[in-house]
Amino acid sequence: MEKRPQQATPAVWITIISILAVISAIWWWVQRPAYIAIQQRETSVNDKILLTLAGGQTIDLTDTSYHITQTxxxxxxxxxxxxxxxxxxxxxxxxxxxxxxxxxxxxxxxADGTQIFLNSKTTLRFKFVTAGRKKQLFVDGEAYFRLLPNDTSVLTVHTPVTDIITANADFDVITYDREHVKTILVRGSLQVTDQRTTVTLKPGTAAIYNADDDFTTAPVDLKEVLNWTEKIKSGTELREKISTLIQEN
Incomplete structure (x- = not known):
């Protein structure tokens, strides 16, 4: 009488599965990517005014004396x-x-004399462009722009959700609230767009981006809006100091 092949018992299957699991674990351990620890920035760095250049060099501008840096x-x-x-x-x-x-x-x-006042907790991305060239900037936070009255080169300011286009204007941009980004025109003319709607502002008015709706416009109290810029040294004073620095060097 022919004997039938003996079937593996449950205990045998459990043993086989356990061996395969161990082999799989060893293979994963050998093939896993090496862990590279990311160096954490010191907390104190977050309290500094920093200029980070395109090549990665960082210039600490916090409480610095008048200084010239070659880049x-x-x-x-x-x-x-x-x-x-x-x-x-x-x-x-x-x-x-x-x-x-x-x-x-x-x-x-x-380089063309455009002054940009940056408020607390603000990041600005810019290029070292020469005077007379089109300018593009990225701002997140609050910034007040003062362009020369006779400037003819176009400035485009990108916020996280809007674009501002102008040639000669003074205006304030506030992006702390991403769902209600505000652009306030003080002098001149400008357009602000969210790629759906474009608004042309008149001095003394604000365009408020609404995440779930179109722009709204409203008159504003410019003195109250610009209160934070009063203690910032004017560009004229800063240029005079820097001119003295250049002459001394």
Whole structure:
């Protein structure tokens, strides 16, 4: 009588499965990607005014004395209240990032004289462009822009949800509330768009982006709006200080 092959008992199957599980675990352990610890930034860094250049170099602008820094793209002139630069070439295309922490205010003066006052907890991305060139900036926080009255080059300011386009204007941008980003025109004219709707502002009015609706416009008290800029040194004063710095060097 022919014997039938003996079937594996449940105990045998459990043993086989256990061996396969061990082999799989060993294979995963050998093949796993190496863990690389990410170096954490010190908490104190978050309290500093920092200019991070396109190549990764970081310049600490916090409470600095008047100083000249040579970079690949520009000569940077910094002071306790603001910073400006002199481009080394026309075709600069790299982005720099200026960060102002909570409780601080700072000023950037572009090569064409455009003044940008940065309020607390604000990040600005910009290029070392020469005068007369089209300017593009990215701002997140609050910034007040003061363009030269006779400026003809177009400035485009990108916020997280809107774009502001102007050639000669003074205006304030507030993006702390991403669902209600506000643009306030003080002088001149500008357009603000969210790619769905475009609004043209008149001085003394604000355009408020609404995440779930169209823009709303309303008159504003400019004195109240610009109250935070009163203690910031004017661009004229800053340029005079920097001019003295250049002459001394």
């Amino acid at each position: 690949p793209d520009a000569v940077v002139y910094s002071s306790p209240s603001g910073v400006t630069y002199s481009p080394k070439s026309i075709g600069v295309t790299s982005w720099n990032t200026l960060y102002v922490p909570e409780g601080r205010k700072y000023t950037l003066i572009m």
